Amino acid sequence: MAKRQLNRRQNWRIEKIQEERATRAARRESRVVEELEGGDLGPEQTGLVIAHFGVQVEVEAQEGEQSGQVFRCHLRANLPALVTGDQVVWRPGNQGIGVIVAQLPRHSELCRPDTRGQLKPVAANVDMIVIVFAPLPEPH
Incomplete structure (x- = not known):
């Protein structure tokens, strides 16, 4: 062409x-x-990653007066890959946007293989997995 x-x-x-x-x-x-x-960033707090959107994550505050509120946060470049369930240290900013500054250690990790066979984390700090299936209709 x-x-x-x-x-x-x-x-x-x-x-x-x-x-x-x-x-x-x-x-x-x-x-x-x-x-x-x-x-203009607030003090460091601990939080839980509840969603991941590429370059940003949603963090649920776990301490302080903002406990239970959800904030959209940017990631620092020096952090490892974060997944849903990670405990993090973050700083709130203005307009409901914060910055994740550190990742706390994981006590468990759920992984799956990627296209090259290497394990990729999907979720972290999982305490319980429930498998649900229906008896009807019967699987093929």
Whole structure:
């Protein structure tokens, strides 16, 4: 398949859009870094990871006046991979967004093999697993 022939204006427009996207991403990244490094974070607290969304996780506060509340948190770059059920140390920020600063040791881990056969953690600190199945209809 031949490469598309674009005129000068189309090439200029594509480059302009790419530059705008790059500057927006850099501005967003710098804002996140400033928020993480800024002094507007609260004291360190322990929490429980209840959901993972790629670069952010939801943490349920376990102590203090915010106990039981759920916060969306950014991850520090030096942390290992977090999974649902991990106990973490985090700092609340403004607007309901916090930062995870440390992972506490796991007492159990549920893993599954990935496509290369290496074990990948799925959940941590699992106390009980319940398997439920129905007698009807009969499995094939």
